[in-house]
Amino acid sequence: EVQLVESGGVVVQPGGSLRLSCAASGFTFDDYTMHWVRQAPGKGLEWVSLISWDGGSTYYADSVKGRFTISRDNSKNSLYLQMNSLRTEDTALYYCAKEYKYLDSGYYFDYWGQGTLVTVSS
Amino acid sequence: DIQMTQSPSSLSASVGDRVTITCRASQSISSYLNWYQQKPGKAPKLLIYAASSLQSGVPSRFSGSGSGTDFTLTISSLQPEDFATYYCQQSYTPFTFGPGTKVDIK
Numbered sequence: 001e002v003q004l005v006e007s008g009g010v011v012v013q014p015g016g017s018l019r020l021s022c023a024a025s026g027f028t029f030d031d032y033t034m035h036w037v038r039q040a041p042g043k044g045l046e047w048v049s050l051i052s053w054d055g056g057s058t059y060y061a062d063s064v065k066g067r068f069t070i071s072r073d074n075s076k077n078s079l080y081l082q083m084n085s086l087r088t089e090d091t092a093l094y095y096c097a098k099e100y101k102y103l104d105s106g107y108y109f110d111y112w113g114q115g116t117l118v119t120v121s122s
Numbered sequence: 123d124i125q126m127t128q129s130p131s132s133l134s135a136s137v138g139d140r141v142t143i144t145c146r147a148s149q150s151i152s153s154y155l156n157w158y159q160q161k162p163g164k165a166p167k168l169l170i171y172a173a174s175s176l177q178s179g180v181p182s183r184f185s186g187s188g189s190g191t192d193f194t195l196t197i198s199s200l201q202p203e204d205f206a207t208y209y210c211q212q213s214y215t216p217f218t219f220g221p222g223t224k225v226d227i228k
Contacts, residue, residue, distance in 0.1 A: 035217065045158075045166065045209055047217040059216050062123070095165060106172050107213040108156045112165035 002026040002111045004096050009116030016086050020116055022079040022096030027111075030054070030074035033099040035109065036081050038092035038118075046092075049081065050099070064090075086120045093117050124148050124212055126220035134228040141197040143223045145210035150190045154214040157186055157195045160222075161206045169208075170195065200225070 008020040022034070036048040049060045049070040058070050069082040079096050093115040100110040125148040135141050145155065153173040158166035168177045170186035173193055183198045197204055205227055210220040 037217075037219075044222045045160075045211075045219040047211075047219060050216065061216075102172065106154055107217070108168055108171040108211075109158075109166070110168060110177075112167075114165055 002098065004098065004111055004113035006094060006096050006113045006116035009094065009118045011119045011121060012086055013122050014086060014088055014120055016120070018083045018086065018118060020081040020083065020094055020118070022113060024077045024079065024096075024098070027098070029072075029077040033101075033107075034072060034079045035097045035099055036070060036079075037095045037097055037109070037112075038090075039095070039115070040089075040092045043092075048094070051079070083118070086118075088120050091118060091120045124151060124214060124218050126210055126212055126218050128208075128210060128220040128223050130223060131221065132224040132226065134226055135200050136228045137200055137202055139200045139228075141200050141204075141225060143195045143208055143210075143225075145188075145193040145195070145220050147191045147193075147212055147214075151212045151214035153189045154212055155186075155188065155193045156211045156213060157184075158209045158211060159204075159206045160209065166209065197225075 003025045005023045035050045051058050051070045067085045071080045095115045096113045097109040098111040127146045129144045155173045157170040160166040169180050174186045185196045187194050207222045207224045209222050
């Protein structure tokens with residue numbers, strides 16, 4: 001059974017830093033691109049970042065570029081999100097999600113974790 | 123960046139109703155369009171991928187259509203468990219979500 005378990009969400013002051021983790025199991029972790037998606041309280045879904053299977057390619061939403069860094073440790077089946085210079089608007093439930101690729105260039109998220117809550121507040 | 127819009131933002135419907143939700147992309151995304159369902163306190167669940175392909179295990183009352191910039195999610199006969207928020211997502215580049223459509227009980 002595929003499981004994604006996020007951790008690391010806490011209350012942090014504006015300007016602070018935080019590292020989120022996502023522990024993966026039930027599939028061959030280093031075969032898949034992984035993503036972070038967030039959802040502010042009562043709001044919609046926002047894609048945040050992705051990392052390729054080997055960590056060689058990373059992409060970020062404009063809203064977090066230069067402040068967040070995605071990484072992975074395939075030996076530990078783990079995904080990370082280093083969040084620096086946090087702002088109140090970064091307050092959200094952060095999900096990790098597994099990507100599934102179909103045909104040549106189609107993608108969707110087939111598994112999601114339950115999320116970890118990050119609150120940025122003074 | 124590709125922007126996604128959805129309409130309506132919310133709707134009220136009754137069990138048994140046919141429900142249609144529209145999603146529009148700011149530029150052509152071919153058929154790289156997915157639909158997710160999210161219930162309160164739960165992670166999103168994939169319903170439709172590639173605009174019209176039903177994900178395994180999803181009831182056949184859900185269907186998707188469209189290509190290019192205009193897409194539709196249809197629930198042929200709304201069931202009690204279908205009251206939720208629905209999001210479209212483009213996977214052309216990179217992975218923008220629509221703002222969501224909340225379906226609640228009339």
